[in-house]
Amino acid sequence: MSSNLRRRSSDDEQAGKNFHSGLPPGEKAPAVDQISQTLNEVTVRAMFNGVTIRFDLSDSSGIAELENNVIERLHLERESFSIKYRDDEDIWILIACDKDVRKCIEISRSLKKTSIMLLVEPPINHRKQ
Known part of the structure; x- marks a missing residue:
């Protein structure tokens, strides 16, 4: 040709x-x-013992994907931590299920924030001793 x-x-x-x-x-x-x-997607910053990690999270993510990102980056064991976000009234709210993750993202979007700040702490013990 x-x-x-x-x-x-x-x-x-x-x-x-x-x-x-x-x-x-x-x-x-x-x-x-x-x-x-x-x-x-939303950018997530998570603080744990003075260390901050950063990752992107899909809007459709649930608690498993959120926890997997924390576990991968901080080398923690599942069940060895809890995660909280700061809501629109500046109160730290526990993320315990998929609905909580979606609510966290929804509040962040409504506040026009470019990222979500999370706090990773020791696990919450819900059982009475």
């Missing part, structure tokens, strides 16, 4: 791709906007 034919074929393929994406021929699709990526 001649170089002109190869170039024309490549241009036709590109034009077809742009046609399907709704862009004019010759115009490249824009890179994925970072804002759209952060709409589905």
Whole structure:
């Protein structure tokens, strides 16, 4: 195949791709906007014994994913810690289930915060001794 034919074929393929994406021929699709990526994730900062870790958490995450991130980074055993977040009234709230994780993210979004600050502490003992 001649170089002109190869170039024309490549241009036709590109034009077809742009046609399907709704862009004019010759115009490249824009890179994925970072804002759209952060709409589905939230940045988490967790403090434990003077150490702060940072990670991203999906909006659809539950307590297992949150705990797994803490365990991985701080090398803790499951059940050896509890996690709290600061709510809209500046009170530390225990995260005990998936609903609590979602509420934490919801409150953070409503306050227009760019990240969530968590406190990792010894486990809460709910049993009477």
